[in-house]
Each structure stands twice: as structure tokens, then as C-alpha cells.
Amino acid sequence: MRKTILIVIIAMTVAGMTTVGTGCKKDTTDPAPDTSGLVRFIVPQGWPQPYYTFQNNELTQEGFELGRKLFYDVRLSRDNAISCASCHTQFSAFSHLDHPLSHGIDGLFGTRNAQGVFNMAWKPSFFWDGGVVNLENQPINPIENPVEMDEKITDVVAELGALPEYKPMFKSAFGDETVNSQRIFKALAQFMATLVSADSKYDKWTRGETGGEMTAQELNGLELFRTKCATCHKEPLFSDYTFRNNGLTPDGSLNDTGRAHITNMPGDRYKFMVPSLRNVDLTRPYMHDGRFNTLDAVLEHYRTGVVPTDNIDDVLKGGIAMTDEEKADIIAFLKTLTDQTFIKDKRFAEP
């Protein structure tokens, strides 16, 4: 028996080595600036295992490139005016800078702030209310939402299926030229899941690399962050992805009950998913409805603005005490979470 296990272990090791040797891009080494143009999915050192594991959707260069093309294609919207990238621009970490609420076609507005698209593979659920639990089921929402792209997925399938330029791409990604919703969603999932942001100054600091030299203020900010903010914005993803009511005055015009919209539970009213703070300096405005324009306004909310509604999160009762200096230090630290490598990575840019 012991021999068998030993053989299995050796065989697994060999298989693991073979795997790496033959070009499977999934490993756990540290990310380095990539100039090859080839897609990789790497679990950064010290990070938990991702939820999205490319099960039944093997990551390939062709699948990734198809997903990227779809992400940047305006033909996913009813009037061919907007693409995913319209509200998720790379320079703002795939969020929508300066737009409190998402903009759709015909000048319509959504009810929520478009979030940054990165580290999606580690999210247990999606959107501010967590209504979607698998990355592959995410894109149908903006596509079909009447105030976003307002297109029927059946029409997207028909439209793309008629375009000569897509046929070879579907073939090389999935084996034949068939265009269907499953392939569209899987390709988009391949693209989105590979948008890994883990090379900020903070990351370099944790790895002891050049470029990771933190100032005394930033380090002090990190220490303060760990005592005052990290309960919800947990390292290394800077979110615990739970749903919490953070004491915002409900906006009567939007009437967005958040998580309760999904669960129908009174106890979930006005709870929203804790957002990651990675790239936070690039993704203003803030909160689910984009009501705050600056990080200072956000921290001021936690210091003095928390409204004690029924479902207010326990950790926020009474707000978070901090001096002006402490607030400035925390903001200095938050700015170290900007990942320039990620926002300038050419692999993720419009093809």
C-alpha cells in the first residue's frame, strides 16, 4: 500500500512537471511583467485558491483572445453603441471613472456604480448584490439589462454567427465554428478570469521587491488599515466578499435594497457586497451608487457619517474613529494598491 502511494506521489509529481513543461499556463510562481503576449493564469503567492478554476472551460490562448474581442465589441449591445469596455476601461482598472451610475444605451442610467473587473476568479459571487454565483453567468446581465446593453442573447448569437471574422476564432477556441451563448460566456469568462491584479506597490512590498519601498506614512497607514478596515477589506484581496450595511442613507430615488433584492430577507435590506480596495485610487466614485467622489469622503463617512439603520453592520456601529492624520495615512496606504503593471498590460488592451 505504502508503495502504491509513493508511486502515486511520484507519478503526480512527474505529471505536474510534464504539465508545466508542455505549456499549461497554470502555476503558482510570482507574476513577472509579461511581454510574451501569452495568457497566463497564476495564483499569486500567498493568495487563496480561486473559486473559478476553468472547470469545463480550459484556458487557452484562443479562448482568451476570443473573450477579449467580445469584451471590446460594441455589437454586444442592441444599437451597437457600447461594449463591456465602455463602462470597464483598462486605465481605471476596468471600472468607469467619474461615473457614479453605469451608463447604458440611449443615454440611460443604471442604478449602480460599475465595479472594476479584476481578480474575478476569487469572487464567490458577482454584482453588488451577489445575485450571480458563477463568472460564466455574469455577462448575460449587462447584455440583457434594458438600461445597459439591452440586447437579447439570442440576437447576439445570431449577429456574431453571421460575421465572417468570428468564425475562425470560435473554431480555434472551441473546435468548430458554432456560435452559441455557452461559448460566448465561456470565452468572456476566460478573459475576465485572467485579469489578475497583483503587482501594486503593496504587492511588491510584501514580496520584498524593488519598487515596493513604502514610505513611513504608507506603512503607518497599512498598520491603521489593518486595525480599522481589514475586518471587511481583508488582505490579500482586500475584501471578504460578504454583504454588509455600511450605514449609508438609503437613496430614495434609486430604492435599491441591495442583497435583499436577491434573498427577499428583511435582514438583508441595504446590504451590499464589500468591494475590493485594490486599485481603489483609480476607481472613483465610490460606494454601490457612486455617491462619494474622493477617498477622503469615503473615510469621512466611516468617521462621522454612518447612519444607524436597522441592519447596520456591528463593526460599524458608532463609526470608525480616526484623527485627520490617521485618515491621511490610510489614504496614502490605499494609493499603494494601484497596480500600474495591470492597467498597462497590453494583453488586456483592445485588440
Add this chain to the structure above:
Amino acid sequence: MRSVIKMMIVAAAIAGTVTSCKKESTPSPEPPVTADTGVVYMEFFTSVGGSNLILNSQWYKNENGDSFKVSKFNYYISNVVLNGSDGTADYTEANSYHLIEHSATPSEMAFSMNDVPAGKYKSVTFMIGVDSLHNVSGAQDGALDPAKGNFWSWNTGYIMLKFEGNSPKAPTTDGMLMFHCGGFSGANNVLKTLTLALPNEVEVTKSITPHIHLQADVLSLFKSPNVIDFSTLTTIHMPGANAKKLSDNYANMFTIKYAGI
């Protein structure tokens, strides 16, 4: 030595799976089944009380005495199993997901199972709805393609059963009734697995193709254990207590009218 190599191959295959890199470890196909197999044809019918459902034009009356018309009626059938008798093993249909949409054309409300081992079968087990795993496993195709219109995109999950119609009792625009029942987890779980005995045993051979006729009665949807009053319940569009109520009713919806050639 040969067994050691075999073990290594197995282990390598496992390792390949664990690291999610499937390119190198495509397993060789299963050897073809040599035993005789046959076809079983499953046909679905919709009745209201004693008569066949006619969409849009015909008035019906529910248990509560409310008049109503039906404009749409469909449901998922999944995980079909034929239970063997006389030593025949149970047959489990692979990739068993079927969307049954009421239609005036009977052939559109049917599917065949083409690889049923020859033998005798006494009952059929199936789920009304789509099992929880397939609600959360990402993009699906075939009957489960969201393009079929039975998938909630904003609150992931399939609409297991969809009834649309209208009633003068309903205090909605044009008396609209819209019952989209879904929910696959915890208290909101509407999935129902039924085992129904066939009226008689059926034999499957290479040349004998039994037909099984399942009838869904729309009135059962509003009858028992929960009598539905259209003046108070008109709309279900998300998982919750009302969807659960209706699912407890539609668990009693099916009868098998016929099994034979």
C-alpha cells in the same frame, strides 16, 4: 510492472485533473457497450381537468373558483431514471435535461432515450426542474441555454416551471398572471423528484420502442395542498415562499397515462 505503469497513468490523469490542465490527459473513450440497447420515447401532455390544454382562447376555472386562461406553460424535466425490474438494472439518462414547452404539436413535447439497455422497467423517476449543481456550474447549452428564456440572469438560476395567463380575478393590468417558479437552495428549494409507477411493466429490446405518456394537469398547480386565490397571488418572479407553495402543488401534477408500444 505493468500494473505499476497503469497506476502511474491513472495517477497522472488524476494529477492532470487536479491542476485543471486537461490538454494532456484526455482519457481514452469507453469501450462501446456490446449489450443490446433500445429506445424509450417519453411524451408529455397537458390537461386541464379532463381536457387538453388550449392556449389563449379557452377559459378554465381553478379550485378557488377563479376563471383563467393560459398563454404559456412549460417546465424542466431532468435526471430521468428508468427503474428496472426482474433483474434489469436501473437506467440513468446521461445529460438528462429537457425543457417541455406546451405546444399544440405533440411531437414538440417529447424526447427519446436512445441507449436504454434491453430489459424490463417498472417505474420512472425524474426531477421537475434543474438540479442545484447545474444552476451554479456556469454557462450551459442545449435545453439549459439561457437563450431558451427560462433562466434568471440577475439572480442566477433556472425557472423550473413557468405558467403565464390571465384571470378577471387578478388585480393586475389585463388580469395578468405570471408564475415563474425557481429556487434551488435552502428554504427556497422548489426541486421535486418523483417516482411514478408505470401502469404496466414495459420491455425494451433492440426492436421494441415503448412510449411513456406523462400528463401534467394545470389545475393541480393551484389545488393541493395550497389552494391558490388569483385575487391575492398573481405574480411570482423570484425564489421564495410563493414559489415554494406552487412547487408543493406541482409535485402532484403528473400522472402516467400509458406505457407500451
